[in-house]
Amino acid sequence: MTRYDLAVLGGHVVIPYVGVVRTDVGVRAGRIAALVEGIAPHEAGSVVDARGCLVLPGAVDSHFHLGIYRDLGEDAESETRSALVGGVTTVLSYFRTGRHYLNRSGPYREIYPEVLAAVRGRAYTDYGFHIAIMTEAQLDEVDWLVAEQGVTSFKYYMFYKGLNLTADSTRASDYTLTDSYDLGHLFLLMERVAAQAQRRGREGRISLSLHCEHAELLRVFIEQVRRAGLRGLEAYHRARPPLSERLSLAEAVLLADATHCPINLLHLSSREVMEAAIAAKRGYPHLDIRLETTVHHLALTYESAGGVRGKVNPPIRTEDDRQALWEAVLRGEVDTVVSDHACCFEEEKGEDLWRALPGFGGTALLYPYLISEGLHRRGLPATRVAELASANSARAFGLYPRKGTLTPGADADLTVVDPDREQEVHPEVLLSAQDFTPFAGMRLRGWPVYTIRGGELAFANGQVVGHPAGRYLHRPLRVGREAEHGGA
Numbered sequence: 001m002t003r004y005d006l007a008v009l010g011g012h013v014v015i016p017y018v019g020v021v022r023t024d025v026g027v028r029a030g031r032i033a034a035l036v037e038g039i040a041p042h043e044a045g046s047v048v049d050a051r052g053c054l055v056l057p058g059a060v061d062s063h064f065h066l067g068i069y070r071d072l073g074e075d076a077e078s079e080t081r082s083a084l085v086g087g088v089t090t091v092l093s094y095f096r097t098g099r100h101y102l103n104r105s106g107p108y109r110e111i112y113p114e115v116l117a118a119v120r121g122r123a124y125t126d127y128g129f130h131i132a133i134m135t136e137a138q139l140d141e142v143d144w145l146v147a148e149q150g151v152t153s154f155k156y157y158m159f160y161k162g163l164n165l166t167a168d169s170t171r172a173s174d175y176t177l178t179d180s181y182d183l184g185h186l187f188l189l190m191e192r193v194a195a196q197a198q199r200r201g202r203e204g205r206i207s208l209s210l211h212c213e214h215a216e217l218l219r220v221f222i223e224q225v226r227r228a229g230l231r232g233l234e235a236y237h238r239a240r241p242p243l244s245e246r247l248s249l250a251e252a253v254l255l256a257d258a259t260h261c262p263i264n265l266l267h268l269s270s271r272e273v274m275e276a277a278i279a280a281k282r283g284y285p286h287l288d289i290r291l292e293t294t295v296h297h298l299a300l301t302y303e304s305a306g307g308v309r310g311k312v313n314p315p316i317r318t319e320d321d322r323q324a325l326w327e328a329v330l331r332g333e334v335d336t337v338v339s340d341h342a343c344c345f346e347e348e349k350g351e352d353l354w355r356a357l358p359g360f361g362g363t364a365l366l367y368p369y370l371i372s373e374g375l376h377r378r379g380l381p382a383t384r385v386a387e388l389a390s391a392n393s394a395r396a397f398g399l400y401p402r403k404g405t406l407t408p409g410a411d412a413d414l415t416v417v418d419p420d421r422e423q424e425v426h427p428e429v430l431l432s433a434q435d436f437t438p439f440a441g442m443r444l445r446g447w448p449v450y451t452i453r454g455g456e457l458a459f460a461n462g463q464v465v466g467h468p469a470g471r472y473l474h475r476p477l478r479v480g481r482e483a484e485h486g487g488a
């Protein structure tokens with residue numbers, strides 16, 4: 001009888017907050033069973049050769065949009081496949097009622113089981129959902145979502161209040177399918193989330209995520225930019241300027257202070273908003289505020305992002321903004337780096353900036369980008385890479401230490417990265433359904449060779465090798481208990 005189901009031999013194992021250790025990894029029953037030197041090949045059912053490689057905890061891509069523009073089940077299948085390429089083994093996806101997704105509104109008691117049913121058996125990674133509470137009636141479902149559905153994180157979109165940029169109508173109600181989506185709604189939502197955090201937060205963090213852009217400012221800047229006839233992604237940056245992010249962030253933080261609601265400030269895109277977010281953390285030390293930025297905001301500028309295809313909210317900005325985000329990452333001010341993955345086809349981008357769908361995919365680049373441009377180019381330690389891509393997201397969203405680390409008892413979710421493997425980014429290497437990428441042509445050094453989820457090889461040498469066996473994560477996950485995966 002073999003001692004381990006699988007062993008990862010000869011690698012340098014990256015343990016967040018601890019360090020990099022030269023050790024073998026023994027896996028049994030889907031969990032890390034041992035970190036020990038000198039596991040012999042015959043002691044394991046199968047062996048992964050990690051010599052010369054980094055062994056990192058599977059990334060937790062905590063900002064994802066499964067099914068935003070496509071069939072939810074189909075999207076789950078193709079886009080979690082793409083996630084494996086980037087060493088991602090868990091995705092936390094946003095879901096809301098209203099326009100896109102399932103294109104309807106109603107109670108989550110009806111809709112959430114449909115969401116889970118659509119994704120069940122289709123995902124290659126483990127997965128969970130952050131839920132956007134869009135209507136007054138849904139406020140009463142927060143407690144049920146936390147207590148019975150394993151949802152520990154929620155979302156509010158600051159800029160849905162007065163405008164709708166992507167559809168034909170300009171009224172928010174056509175987008176959100178609700179008419180009370182404003183700061184009053186946000187205040188009530190924060191009260192609900194804060195009450196749950198107070199009651200159950202010790203078992204795992206409960207929080208609210210915020211997309212900070214300001215509807216009323218966008219209204220006038222968009223009008224100005226359109227009237228001036230400005231074009232391209234620079235126009236989009238000017239139409240949705242950093243000031244809008246900053247004002248919206250100030251409103252959100254003030255309400256978080258009033259309600260004691262733990263918050264996540266999503267996809268910080270500019271120097272101005274990053275400085276404001278850092279100042280908020282310092283100015284409100286008693287609040288739990290986490291800062292997120294994205295691969296695309298770190299990697300691209302409005303000049304390099306391929307025109308309309310690089311449209312995303314908040315916009316891709318200037319080189320100075322990009323540098324400021326990197327400085328904040330290197331100083332340790334940023335908690336998480338994510339993809340904000342939203343699969344969308346070139347045809348849906350089209351030529352018209354104002355009608356193009358916002359968003360694109362990037363999950364396949366999460367580790368490759370951070371290793372290439374962080375570790376190699378800027379001296380970011382491997383442990384910090386693993387914290388930004390995995391451990392900090394796991395901690396923020398009720399998954400740690402079952403996810404986000406490689407210590408005995410943790411789920412055997414890991415990726416073996418060849419730090420010297422260099423590859424140019426093309427849609428074909430990303431294994432996504434998306435037929436273009438704004439990152440095309442970028443040369444990155446440091447790609448996953450193997451990705452293992454739940455102790456099973458899921459991705460090897462550029463190919464998906466497993467089945468879509470990803471599990472729903474009923475949060476908070478805990479070490480030493482089996483039942484949490486049962487939620488769906």
Ligand SMILES: [Zn+2]
Nearest residue numbers: 063065094340
């Ligand atoms: Zn998003």
